Amino acid sequence: MxxxxxxxxxxxxxxxxxxxxxxxxxxxxxxxxxxxxxxxxxxxxxxxxxxxxxxxxxxxxxxxxxxxxxxxxxxxxxxxxxxxxxxxxxxxxxxxxxxxxxxxxxxGKYHPQTWLFYGASVDNPSDAFxxxxxxxxxxxxxxxxxxxxxxxxxxxxxxxxxxxxxxSGSPGDGTVPVNAVRMHAARIRGILGTDVDHEGAYAADPVDRARSVYSDLSDALLFTVRPVVKIVQQVPAP
Structure with missing residues (x-):
């Protein structure tokens, strides 16, 4: 501004x-x-x-x-x-x-099924102050x-x-600093601090673009898959 x-x-x-x-x-x-x-x-x-x-x-x-x-x-x-x-x-x-x-x-509001990951890298400096x-x-x-x-x-x-x-150049994801992350809340089921930048958090380049084969997925993406599976497992069978 x-x-x-x-x-x-x-x-x-x-x-x-x-x-x-x-x-x-x-x-x-x-x-x-x-x-x-x-x-x-x-x-x-x-x-x-x-x-x-x-x-x-x-x-x-x-x-x-x-x-x-x-x-x-x-x-x-x-x-x-x-x-x-x-x-x-x-x-x-x-x-x-x-x-x-x-x-x-x-x-302080969280969905009952909340997992979160956040960037915690000095390589992605953020404005904590x-x-x-x-x-x-x-x-x-x-x-x-x-x-x-x-x-x-x-x-x-x-x-x-x-x-x-x-x-301040504080650790973060290049946008959100680490100290802005709420680490503890009753509805947070899992949390991961990792080396990820804000815009590229879900980025993944396929090794074989023709077959959309991916390799070496980031920790953030692997962490995201886990709660998706857990949430699906809780859906009642028809």
């Missing part, structure tokens, strides 16, 4: 806040992927010469997502589509009605209040104070 996406994804959905934020701010689906209360405190850190914070302290919705004044807020009001005040009001409604209810009602770190920079032709520098995720405010957004 604040810096745009990098790489090929950024070329498609927006490589700057000006391009990305107007779309995401009115899209309930992506907003419902925000960390909820269950994720815990302190995952957004601000480290400046005069400011050191770990947010949220208690409520990410009030402290970050619906924050209207602090520079580290999620949404820039003047980048929303349409009339500014009306657009902000619609954004608030979207967070309160579509996002908070969706995230919090799902928290993010840090806005103040950088000392010389004056440059950046706007006085800019949102994104394409070559580096930075945010400038109050003239010459510049913060760079740093990832």
């Amino acid at each position: 604040k810096t745009g996406e990098r790489g090929v994804t950024g070329m498609i959905i927006g490589d700057s806040a000006e391009k990305l934020m107007p779309v995401l701010a009115q899209s309930p689906g992506p907003l419902q992927l925000l960390p909820g209360r269950a994720y815990g405190p302190g995952w957004l850190k601000i480290e400046g010469s005069t400011t050191r914070l770990s947010l949220p302290v208690d409520d990410p919705y009030k402290e970050i997502y619906l924050n209207k004044t602090a520079w580290w807020r999620l949404c820039e009001q003047d980048l929303l589509l349409g009339d500014t005040e009306k657009a902000w009001s619609e954004f608030e409604t979207r967070i309160n009605e579509d996002v908070i209810k969706f995230i919090e009602k799902l928290s 993010l840090t806005w770190k103040e950088r000392s920079v010389l004056r440059s032709p950046l706007p006085a209040r800019g949102y994104h520098v394409p070559s580096s995720p930075t945010y400038r405010y109050d003239g010459d104070i510049t913060f760079e957004l740093l990832s």
Whole structure:
């Protein structure tokens, strides 16, 4: 939201806040992927010469997502589509009605037959937390209040104070960090931590494409087969 996406994804959905934020701010689906209360405190850190914070302290919705004044807020009001005040009001409604209810009602909920695997690899670094770190920079032709520098995720405010957004690079699957995984719940029947990336979790290349013969299936795929068999075995015979 604040810096745009990098790489090929950024070329498609927006490589700057000006391009990305107007779309995401009115899209309930992506907003419902925000960390909820269950994720815990302190995952957004601000480290400046005069400011050191770990947010949220208690409520990410009030402290970050619906924050209207602090520079580290999620949404820039003047980048929303349409009339500014009306657009902000619609954004608030979207967070309160579509996002908070969706995230919090799902928290801790599992189907009675639940098996899960997750990526737990340092080779697939993930954002367990993010840090806005103040950088000392010389004056440059950046706007006085800019949102994104394409070559580096930075945010400038109050003239010459510049913060760079740093990832924690925590173990995970490249998207979801290990510490976001709920390891214990009464309805979880089995769990596996493995070396798998988020998008390629179910990928398998056939050795013989003509006959669709597969070999060397990943631990994630083998783990998935086991609960499918167990679930089928519980189906009553006709």
